[in-house]
Amino acid sequence: MGPDRLGGVTELLVDVLELAREQVLERGVGLTESQALACLQLPDDRLPELLQLAHEVRMAWCGPEVEVEGIISLKTGGCPEDCHFCSQSGLFPSPVRAAWLDIPSLVKAAVETRATGATEFCIVAAVRGPDARLMTQVREGVTAIREAVDIQVACSLGMLTQEQVDELAAIGVHRYNHNLETARSHFPNVVTTHTWEERFDTLSMVRAAGMEVCCGGILGMGETLEQRAEFAAQLAALEPDEVPLNFLNPRPGTPFGDLPVMAANDALRAIATFRLALPRTILRFAGGREITLGDLAKDGMLGGINAVIVGNYLTTLGRPATEDLDMLQDLKMPLKGLSSSL
Numbered sequence: 001m002g003p004d005r006l007g008g009v010t011e012l013l014v015d016v017l018e019l020a021r022e023q024v025l026e027r028g029v030g031l032t033e034s035q036a037l038a039c040l041q042l043p044d045d046r047l048p049e050l051l052q053l054a055h056e057v058r059m060a061w062c063g064p065e066v067e068v069e070g071i072i073s074l075k076t077g078g079c080p081e082d083c084h085f086c087s088q089s090g091l092f093p094s095p096v097r098a099a100w101l102d103i104p105s106l107v108k109a110a111v112e113t114r115a116t117g118a119t120e121f122c123i124v125a126a127v128r129g130p131d132a133r134l135m136t137q138v139r140e141g142v143t144a145i146r147e148a149v150d151i152q153v154a155c156s157l158g159m160l161t162q163e164q165v166d167e168l169a170a171i172g173v174h175r176y177n178h179n180l181e182t183a184r185s186h187f188p189n190v191v192t193t194h195t196w197e198e199r200f201d202t203l204s205m206v207r208a209a210g211m212e213v214c215c216g217g218i219l220g221m222g223e224t225l226e227q228r229a230e231f232a233a234q235l236a237a238l239e240p241d242e243v244p245l246n247f248l249n250p251r252p253g254t255p256f257g258d259l260p261v262m263a264a265n266d267a268l269r270a271i272a273t274f275r276l277a278l279p280r281t282i283l284r285f286a287g288g289r290e291i292t293l294g295d296l297a298k299d300g301m302l303g304g305i306n307a308v309i310v311g312n313y314l315t316t317l318g319r320p321a322t323e324d325l326d327m328l329q330d331l332k333m334p335l336k337g338l339s340s341s342l
């Protein structure tokens with residue numbers, strides 16, 4: 001038995017929250033995989049304590065501000081990939097059909113997003129990776145947005161070539177989203193048309209080009225608690241600037257359409273655990289929150305989350321922007337301002 005194993009055994013003798021208070025809250029060192037698993041296995045009666053600690057960690061290492069983002073789909077549906085959760089795959093009989101947005105509509109959405117107080121605007125396309133037509137649209141769209149409104153532009157366009165990474169960085173895209181979606185060990189059960197490693201390669205190029213890395217995933221896709229902890233540790237190793245956390249919203253017609261909705265307490269345990277594994281990251285509430293947490297969204301905001309998406313999600317309706325903004329006001333959490341790097 002090596003020192004790591006001994007370390008793990010010693011840890012088990014100490015309460016994980018006591019240990020996390022000293023390690024994460026005081027020193028800013030994220031949970032290890034085995035520590036994350038111990039948090040995910042905490043009983044319901046310890047959930048308030050876990051959420052409280054995660055909130056303290058968020059306040060200590062990120063502060064009270066909440067980053068607000070709007071997202072818009074430039075190209076919807078008809079994707080050739082087979083991500084089993086996704087109603088935008090063209091391989092399943094899901095109701096989302098292929099459609100493109102024009103540049104004036106894109107700019108209008110960016111202006112409206114900024115008017116809510118949001119500082120981030122993410123352009124998303126349902127593709128394996130961009131083709132020449134999409135890159136042209138993105139180039140024109142980003143230029144037009146930057147001329148019309150002060151907002152930071154992010155993109156989520158699938159897997160990229162080095163040339164595409166360089167071009168996005170050059171036109172001023174400051175953050176790139178590409179989710180690893182789930183633990184490496186679970187990925188082949190979720191996607192068969194590309195690999196976890198292919199996704200990782202894009203993230204490495206994005207980081208090297210100087211763009212911020214946004215990488216998260218979806219919980220509740222049949223992964224075990226061990227795999228949930230594995231995913232938290234794999235994300236932590238990547239040191240992403242932002243982690244969007246989605247909860248599976250089982251869409252009719254997709255292979256995961258019959259999976260159960262994740263229980264609210266499991267979702268809250270996961271939020272707090274991911275915060276403890278990633279003390280400094282922007283941890284964003286993304287899709288599936290309404291169906292999983294309902295009115296418990298506030299508990300998530302007080303359990304480690306420090307970013308939200310306003311308005312509509314990509315394929316299912318989120319909540320009206322004002323509801324989220326009202327919630328942040330109730331919680332006395334200020335909106336993050338535009339960074340001076342603009």
Ligand code: SF4
Binds near residue numbers: 079082086089128
């Ligand atoms: S998650 Fe992205 S890559 Fe996968 S099917 Fe949906 S749009 Fe395509």
